[in-house]
Amino acid sequence: MSIDKVARVAGVSTATVSRVLNGNPGVKPLTREKVLAAIATCDYQPNLLARQLRTSRSNMLLVLVSSILNPFCAGVVRGIEEEAEKNGYHILLCNSESRLNRESAYLRLLSGKVVDGVITMDAISCLPGLTALIGDSPWVQCGEGDPGYNASSVTIDNGLAAKAAVDYLVEQGYQRIAMINGDVRYLYASQREAGYREACEGRWQQVVYTESLEYQAGFQAMEQLLALPDKPDAVFAISDSLAGGALACAHQRGLKVPEQLAIVGFDGIPFGEITTPPLTTIAQPIHQLGVRSVQLLLERIDNPAMTPVYEMLPWSLVQRGSA
Amino acid sequence: MSIDKVARVAGVSTATVSRVLNGNPGVKPLTREKVLAAIATCDYQPNLLARQLRTSRSNMLLVLVSSILNPFCAGVVRGIEEEAEKNGYHILLCNSESRLNRESAYLRLLSGKVVDGVITMDAISCLPGLTALIGDSPWVQCGEGDPGYNASSVTIDNGLAAKAAVDYLVEQGYQRIAMINGDVRYLYASQREAGYREACEGRWQQVVYTESLEYQAGFQAMEQLLALPDKPDAVFAISDSLAGGALACAHQRGLKVPEQLAIVGFDGIPFGEITTPPLTTIAQPIHQLGVRSVQLLLERIDNPAMTPVYEMLPWSLVQRGSA
DNA sequence: CTGTTAGCGCGTTCAG
DNA sequence: CTGAACGCGCTAACAG
Numbered sequence A, B: 001m002s003i004d005k006v007a008r009v010a011g012v013s014t015a016t017v018s019r020v021l022n023g024n025p026g027v028k029p030l031t032r033e034k035v036l037a038a039i040a041t042c043d044y045q046p047n048l049l050a051r052q053l054r055t056s057r058s059n060m061l062l063v064l065v066s067s068i069l070n071p072f073c074a075g076v077v078r079g080i081e082e083e084a085e086k087n088g089y090h091i092l093l094c095n096s097e098s099r100l101n102r103e104s105a106y107l108r109l110l111s112g113k114v115v116d117g118v119i120t121m122d123a124i125s126c127l128p129g130l131t132a133l134i135g136d137s138p139w140v141q142c143g144e145g146d147p148g149y150n151a152s153s154v155t156i157d158n159g160l161a162a163k164a165a166v167d168y169l170v171e172q173g174y175q176r177i178a179m180i181n182g183d184v185r186y187l188y189a190s191q192r193e194a195g196y197r198e199a200c201e202g203r204w205q206q207v208v209y210t211e212s213l214e215y216q217a218g219f220q221a222m223e224q225l226l227a228l229p230d231k232p233d234a235v236f237a238i239s240d241s242l243a244g245g246a247l248a249c250a251h252q253r254g255l256k257v258p259e260q261l262a263i264v265g266f267d268g269i270p271f272g273e274i275t276t277p278p279l280t281t282i283a284q285p286i287h288q289l290g291v292r293s294v295q296l297l298l299e300r301i302d303n304p305a306m307t308p309v310y311e312m313l314p315w316s317l318v319q320r321g322s323a
Numbered sequence C: 001c002t003g004t005t006a007g008c009g010c011g012t013t014c015a016g
Numbered sequence D: 001c002t003g004a005a006c007g008c009g010c011t012a013a014c015a016g
Helices: A003-010 A014-021 A029-042 A048-055 A069-088 A100-111 A128-134 A159-169 A187-199 A217-227 A240-254 A286-302 B005-010 B014-021 B029-042 B048-055 B070-088 B101-111 B129-135 B158-171 B187-199 B215-226 B240-252 B286-302
Strands: A060-065 A090-095 A115-120 A139-142 A150-154 A175-181 A206-209 A233-236 A262-267 A280-283 A311-312 A316-318 B061-067 B092-097 B115-119 B138-143 B152-155 B177-181 B206-209 B234-237 B262-267 B280-283 B310-312 B317-319
Touching: A003 A014, A014 A029, A060 A069, A060 A100, A069 A090, A069 A100, A069 A115, A069 A240, A069 A286, A069 B101, A090 A100, A090 B070, A090 B092, A090 B101, A100 A115, A100 A128, A100 B070, A100 B092, A115 A286, A128 B187, A139 A286, A159 A175, A159 A187, A159 A217, A159 A262, A159 A280, A159 A311, A159 A316, A175 A217, A175 B158, A206 A217, A217 A233, A217 A240, A233 A240, A233 B234, A240 A262, A262 B138, B005 B014, B005 B029, B005 B177, B014 B029, B029 B234, B061 B101, B070 B092, B070 B115, B070 B240, B070 B286, B092 B101, B101 B115, B101 B129, B101 B310, B115 B286, B138 B177, B138 B286, B158 B234, B158 B262, B158 B280, B158 B317, B177 B187, B177 B215, B177 B240, B206 B215, B215 B234, B215 B240, B234 B240, B240 B262
Parallel strands: A060 A090, A060 A115, A115 A139, A139 A150, A150 A311, A175 A206, A175 A233, A233 A262, A262 A280, B061 B092, B061 B115, B115 B138, B138 B152, B152 B310, B177 B206, B177 B234, B234 B262, B262 B280
Antiparallel strands: A280 A316, B280 B317
């Protein structure tokens, strides 16, 4: 069931079978027919590993994600997969959950030639050991961009977007605007905090940090804020899921949203449309972030000498009921 | 930067380098040192493709999922990844979105020896072309089990669980219990519907079908139900996300939950804990479904002649505020 | 304990 | 237009 057998059955050489397999021109139609027939009768399936070894191209992309349970990440992955498929690539997904040894195990596939390049959606730039594993392999950062590396990036302007969200709350007349932030080792987190600080300059400020981006974390963060002597009347959360948790907490406390407490989220995931009230949020171009990441990565794979591109995609403030 | 160079630098043969690389016993400590030193100075990274070709083992598992945006699927994938990592395996994720050509492109990696086995969480048994692509490769069905194939499966007893959910609604005194179902080509969907029908025998019955499992679909389904001349006073939804959409619709209509409308979901995803009121639901052992799937798959990989195992894991009715 | 040899299955020169 | 021969980088069998 290898190419030799097909060749024997067809009465040709392996080279000819290979040519037919790869749509190589310059095979007499009659010969091609014979080969195709042999392939069919043998039920031949090419060994992709051998092909990859020979061509030193795997047509596989590694995608490193902090948590696949995060709908924002999942949405980006969908975009990645779509564009990858268009170009004949497959996806190897590493759901790191910030586990260092898991991440390095996957990154080793880069030097091992199992994947042609990597897209990271994790705070990888904080982990020097990992960037060393990537070395000069084709690399695109998605969702946050640290220009300190030989990697392209696809993001939005996190600082500006955060500032716009908080400015909006200010315009609506809210006085004490708090922020629920995540892990500030992520560049996007610190950039959004900077945007918040800028918009709140000379005003009341309060930031709470969570360990994860899951609903429960947002709920707990909101509890902390409501336990303050000076309670906020508005909250800017760094993700819609955190905002959703905060909203649940407000409901439980009997707070009217947005009258007594306004909430603005970030990301623009579908979940935000069905909360009561629906979430006002900063919508990221989720799908497009994935698509562009793949496009830039493939460019880099085809031309390893290419200089990194730092791309910022447009975002928008989506005004719904929560603020 | 291949094994030959390391061998030359260390002054040994490639075989010895290989032995050191694979922790093979029977290498003189001194020689081992020399080899390790050479590996370090060369900054040598083994070519995994070559190794995989040689050993005809890739240590990769294909995971076929209908939608990664579904938190249930994402949770299972997490379990899969954890158990895979424990055993030195990596995951190749195909987010099929029911796209036939995407699924077949990934399944071809099976015959292409790029992956050692596959776990499917999709209604693959409805698609004869795909099962043919799998052939006799190691295969585990997760979340639904069609015994008509040479594949193990890990599921819960969907019929019984659905019946328990509806029985609970009956016990609470609800009279007109409707069901929001998804795509019945999925075995689990038809099994849960059977459970619903059984519990509702001799009573009012009404089933609405959705195209997807996303919130919006649940919202729309609920709208359909509320447009009925004879409205339901309770709803059993096939997934928590659909239930969440239904809940949002109820809120928008000003219906009190659970007094005027009770809602029971299915899956037990974290989202259900933060809705108002929180969702009563059937909790599946999400993580464990993934873990066991990998375990059964690895057994099958090690012993291809193994007869399929059909495993059912325990579930539970989690009583919260929505019913 | 170590080296030599022989493939794994394929794509790709280079002749003819 | 086709075939013979080589090698991608590695592991495994067999000698020594």
